[in-house]
Amino acid sequence: xxxxxxxxxxxxxxxxxxxxxxxxxxxxxxxxxxxxxxxxxxxxxxxxxxxxxxxxxxxxxxxxxxxxxxxxxxxxxxxx
Amino acid sequence: xxxxxxxxxxxxxxxxxxxxxxxxxxxxxxxxxxxxxxxxxxxxxxxxxxxxxxxxxxxxxxxxxxxxxxxxxxxxxxxxxxxxxxxxxxxxxxxxxxxxxxxxxxxxxxxxxxxxxxxxxxxxxxxxxxxxxxxxxxxxxxxxxxxxxxxxxxxxxxxxxxxxxxxxxxxxxxxxxxxxxxxxxxxxxxxxxxxxxxxxxxxxxxxx
Amino acid sequence: xxxxxxxxxxxxxxxxxxxxxxxxxxxxxxxxxxxxxxxxxxxxxxxxxxxxxxxxxxxxxxxxxxxxxxxxxxxxxxxxxxxxxxxxxxxxxxxxxxxxxxxxxxxxxxxxxxxxxxxxxxxxxxxxxxxxxxxxxxxxxxxxxxxxxxxxxxxxxxxxxxxxxxxxxxxxxxxxxxxxxxxxxxxxxxxxxxxxxxxxxxxxxxxxxxxxxxxxxxxxxxxxxxxxxxxxxxxxxxxxxxxxxxxxxxxxxxxxxxxxxxxxxxxxxxxxxxxxxxxxxxxxxxxxxxxxxxxxxxxxxxxxxxxxxxxxxxxxxxxxxxxxxxxxxxxxxxxxxxxxxxxxxxxxxxxxxxxxxxxxxxxxxxxxxxxxxxxxxxxxxxxxxxxxxxxxxxxxxxxx
Numbered sequence: 238x239x240x241x242x243x244x245x246x247x248x249x250x251x252x253x254x255x256x257x258x259x260x261x262x263x264x265x266x267x268x269x270x271x272x273x274x275x276x277x278x279x280x281x282x283x284x285x286x287x288x289x290x291x292x293x294x295x296x297x298x299x300x301x302x303x304x305x306x307x308x309x310x311x312x313x314x315x316x317x
Numbered sequence: 318x319x320x321x322x323x324x325x326x327x328x329x330x331x332x333x334x335x336x337x338x339x340x341x342x343x344x345x346x347x348x349x350x351x352x353x354x355x356x357x358x359x360x361x362x363x364x365x366x367x368x369x370x371x372x373x374x375x376x377x378x379x380x381x382x383x384x385x386x387x388x389x390x391x392x393x394x395x396x397x398x399x400x401x402x403x404x405x406x407x408x409x410x411x412x413x414x415x416x417x418x419x420x421x422x423x424x425x426x427x428x429x430x431x432x433x434x435x436x437x438x439x440x441x442x443x444x445x446x447x448x449x450x451x452x453x454x455x456x457x458x459x460x461x462x463x464x465x466x467x468x469x470x471x472x473x474x475x476x477x478x479x480x481x482x483x484x485x486x487x488x489x490x491x492x493x494x495x496x497x498x499x500x501x502x503x504x505x506x507x508x509x510x511x512x513x514x515x516x517x518x519x520x521x522x523x524x525x
Numbered sequence: 526x527x528x529x530x531x532x533x534x535x536x537x538x539x540x541x542x543x544x545x546x547x548x549x550x551x552x553x554x555x556x557x558x559x560x561x562x563x564x565x566x567x568x569x570x571x572x573x574x575x576x577x578x579x580x581x582x583x584x585x586x587x588x589x590x591x592x593x594x595x596x597x598x599x600x601x602x603x604x605x606x607x608x609x610x611x612x613x614x615x616x617x618x619x620x621x622x623x624x625x626x627x628x629x630x631x632x633x634x635x636x637x638x639x640x641x642x643x644x645x646x647x648x649x650x651x652x653x654x655x656x657x658x659x660x661x662x663x664x665x666x667x668x669x670x671x672x673x674x675x676x677x678x679x680x681x682x683x684x685x686x687x688x689x690x691x692x693x694x695x696x697x698x699x700x701x702x703x704x705x706x707x708x709x710x711x712x713x714x715x716x717x718x719x720x721x722x723x724x725x726x727x728x729x730x731x732x733x734x735x736x737x738x739x740x741x742x743x744x745x746x747x748x749x750x751x752x753x754x755x756x757x758x759x760x761x762x763x764x765x766x767x768x769x770x771x772x773x774x775x776x777x778x779x780x781x782x783x784x785x786x787x788x789x790x791x792x793x794x795x796x797x798x799x800x801x802x803x804x805x806x807x808x809x810x811x812x813x814x815x816x817x818x819x820x821x822x823x824x825x826x827x828x829x830x831x832x833x834x835x836x837x838x839x840x841x842x843x844x845x846x847x848x849x850x851x852x853x854x855x856x857x858x859x860x861x862x863x864x865x866x867x868x869x870x871x872x873x874x875x876x877x878x879x880x881x882x883x884x885x886x887x888x889x890x891x892x893x894x895x896x897x898x899x900x901x902x903x904x905x906x907x908x909x910x911x912x913x914x915x916x917x918x919x920x921x922x923x924x925x
Binding site for chain 2 (some may be wrong): 630632634637638661662679680681682683684690694697701703717718721722723724725726727776777778779780781782783784785792793796911912913914915
């Protein structure tokens, strides 16, 4: 999960945030991280680039990207 | 209102790792590269605006120049934001980012965060989002900076009452070569050297 | 200086036709230009339908005696600009100040991406001549020179509102007495760059798009070029030309919300439409037709719909999105839709949406679904909203 946090910070250019500052279950899309719709799309690219997972239904996004924990679970279940 | 009653209330520019603001060099920001300069400037202004890090180089250049332009400037405080706009030009459009995006495409990565910046007027959008400007804005592509046309255009917008203040300028970036120049035009008379006209702007542009 | 700027000529090429009459015919016969990909060499060929102009570069070039290796953007621009140019009668030795203003987002990208494929694999290959015309300004310069419209040449690059802004600028220059005749509009050709980019934003429909429909999932990309001829009423009289309509109102605002999405309530669009109406001195009830920006994305249609309702409530004019036939032609869209707006007034016709079934939840507007003739169309509002929050509204009005 620490690795995933590093990837998230890197992919989204979150320069003001350290990976260890992101809580495992912290909601990703609230004020604190300042993430927006483009970030959500970049996380889809992250899944594809690093884990070979293609998320093609935008509706699945909110659940998958709710927190680092939910992302990690999705990756474990779908990793190629 | 006739021309001669608008003044250049501030100007700023960035070139060769140097930031100029109203004729003076910003001395507490030092760097040896464009990226380093942007990070140092962001840090020195304590901006707390994380969206900055997601911008492409062209938008960072324009955005940072606008932050220096508007810093400690109270001329816009009483102006309705629907009457503040921007008229900007450059030569290379968003080509620097277009090439970066294209390189990623060749590697099979279609990055939405990079694609978003493959248009030059996104830099106008970033400045407007930051400052809540809602007035007219336009971006022109020209081989060289045509100050005369820009002055005519902004005069028209101010004289017709479409805008009460306007940011004009040139924000150009292509690989390692960049130069930005932004100025703020508002109503009022601040003396002949700040009168909104071509030769005053040219003097300021040449200081960058 | 003049107050009245007339639109006296048109030129257009898009997925629905290579000229004005072919285009109207497509709407009359309810034939959408959105088709399986035929010309663009993309890996998404079988995935996304596109609004492609049904001519190859060789065919376009041959029509005008141009080099077929030129950027498709130049070829399309030239085709439409020449058609507009040909509507201007012989100036009988009078010297008029002439300007050419063109908007584009893609420039010569179509050739550059071909160059890059070779270049990336081997830096010694790739023909550098392919990238000479990459700049957004190059197609404009090329066409302006061919037409001899060189007193004022300008390229506007504000994404999807580019050509609407070109028309606005042309109108202003004529009003200010700086130019006498302006050909204004824009062009964009389809590129893999654009298709991949829009796809990464997940706003592209794999089927025929459904603007203003509750079930819409995104846009279809298109390509094309369109130009209008603008002149003062004085110059029009001197040349003995009749006008399609006048440009009676226009405005541009910034939504200042997000780089690529409109604010939920459509503030930028609202302010632009409101300001354009104010300039035209028309009441909302006097608008007979709105050519919506209507891309078919969830965000645009909701924001634009809300803005329209804020202004026109409770009685809404007839409205539609012609992008359901042409696809989203990006930089060309403002001018393509200006052409349709002018035709609506001149011919008294209403353009429909191609496919519409479900009213948008929370909104009352319903688009026209069938091409309709014999309508009294005196005033048309045309919207164009570009990434970067750039919102433009143009109003066209009948002249007596």
